[in-house]
Amino acid sequence: MIMGTAGFTALQCSFTTKSTREELLLGEKVQSVIVSGASGGVGSMAVMILNKLGCDVTAVTGKDSNKDYLKSIGAKDVLNTSELMKDARPLDKGLWDGAVDTVGGKVLENILSQTKDAGIVAACGNAADIKLNTTVMPFIIRGVKLWGINSVTASIKRRQFLWNEAGKLIDFEALGKSVKEINLEEVNDVYPKMLKGETSGRYIINLNR
Amino acid sequence: MSDQFKALILNQDGESFSREVKSIDKNFLKHGDVTVKVEYSGLNYKDALILKNGARLVKEFPHIPGIDFSGTVEESNHKDFKNGDEVILTGWRVGEIYFGGFSQYAKVNGDFLVKKTKRSFIKRVHDNGYSWIYCFTMFIHHKEY
Numbered sequence A: 001m002i003m004g005t006a007g008f009t010a011l012q013c014s015f016t017t018k019s020t021r022e023e024l025l026l027g028e029k030v031q032s033v034i035v036s037g038a039s040g041g042v043g044s045m046a047v048m049i050l051n052k053l054g055c056d057v058t059a060v061t062g063k064d065s066n067k068d069y070l071k072s073i074g075a076k077d078v079l080n081t082s083e084l085m086k087d088a089r090p091l092d093k094g095l096w097d098g099a100v101d102t103v104g105g106k107v108l109e110n111i112l113s114q115t116k117d118a119g120i121v122a123a124c125g126n127a128a129d130i131k132l133n134t135t136v137m138p139f140i141i142r143g144v145k146l147w148g149i150n151s152v153t154a155s156i157k158r159r160q161f162l163w164n165e166a167g168k169l170i171d172f173e174a175l176g177k178s179v180k181e182i183n184l185e186e187v188n189d190v191y192p193k194m195l196k197g198e199t200s201g202r203y204i205i206n207l208n209r
Numbered sequence B: 001m002s003d004q005f006k007a008l009i010l011n012q013d014g015e016s017f018s019r020e021v022k023s024i025d026k027n028f029l030k031h032g033d034v035t036v037k038v039e040y041s042g043l044n045y046k047d048a049l050i051l052k053n054g055a056r057l058v059k060e061f062p063h064i065p066g067i068d069f070s071g072t073v074e075e076s077n078h079k080d081f082k083n084g085d086e087v088i089l090t091g092w093r094v095g096e097i098y099f100g101g102f103s104q105y106a107k108v109n110g111d112f113l114v115k116k117t118k119r120s121f122i123k124r125v126h127d128n129g130y131s132w133i134y135c136f137t138m139f140i141h142h143k144e145y
């Protein structure tokens, strides 16, 4: 369960950002990518997977104290979330070939404006906001694609494919440090902190404890 | 299968919600055709939303949350699964409209389960000036899934 839904979703997002653009859309190599909510479950594994797939990963986190950890799991650069909280311009300087967004809201608005031609922005989350206030400009001028990710009803075939890839792309030893193993009783203490964005990494529940 | 086991039960009373670890028996599990002894379950953001107030995703209370888990099949009436199969589950609205993984036993529709896969990796070992390359193939452990 170190991977769990978060790892599965990170696999879906990463393959969309990288392989879908390169293979399905016959685009050029996807090199620079950005991942938001990077110290979260989905975010941290997306950082790791995209790095293993050969991308230069910029990790976005609200917690500067996680900078070293994010670099240790594969981030090349780390940005503070506040840098992506400004009002987004319709088109900003193009910086990313692709993106994985786990938070929504203003961060996603800015990522869309900073995505280069034909880049895919795989959006799976709403940890910051469910709203998305954007313009058509990234889509009609740069052909940016906003690609929704839903892990809940992925087909069994797709699941088998992605889980098979997991073993090659996830370094459990490196992730281990950010994994907290708890028991059922401890769930009540942890979940309110998670809702406030105060947790990082994966929490797994050992049912034998 | 033990008669009594532990599960986290989410309950609703008017506007307020309670979460308690209780001892239940298998008759409490009402959905599905495969019973799994759960080893690990994840605590995801969505679980946190559900634990707070059902997040309008849970339709009936009392409820067992837990949107993902890994474990071993204990009883199966599904053609693709038998005792001892190691499985993983994510999604399919388990932990939302079906009982989930915050329980020592979970019963789900076998169509939702994925069997564990093998993990291959290469490790380079340096020893006394020699460099060896090993190729390991092993199952991913319940905890890692």
Ligand SMILES: NC(=O)c1ccc[n+]([C@@H]2O[C@H](COP(=O)([O-])OP(=O)(O)OC[C@H]3O[C@@H](n4cnc5c(N)ncnc54)[C@H](OP(=O)(O)O)[C@@H]3O)[C@@H](O)[C@H]2O)c1
Binding pocket: A005, A006, A009, A036, A037, A038, A039, A040, A041, A042, A043, A060, A061, A062, A063, A081, A102, A103, A124, A125, A126, A127, A128, A129, A149, A150, A151, A152, A194, A196, A197, A199, A200, A201, B044, B045, B046
């Ligand atoms: N579509 C699907 O099928 C699917 C599947 C899985 C998850 N999800 C969604 O994806 C998101 C991430 O899930 P998760 O399990 O990885 O959650 P998580 O472990 O709680 O991670 C979320 C991360 O988002 C950042 N964050 C939290 N609150 C924020 C705020 N107010 N503003 C900006 N950033 C904030 C934090 O990252 P930093 O600490 O680095 O800032 C946090 O670690 C959730 O919204 C979840 O519901 C969707």
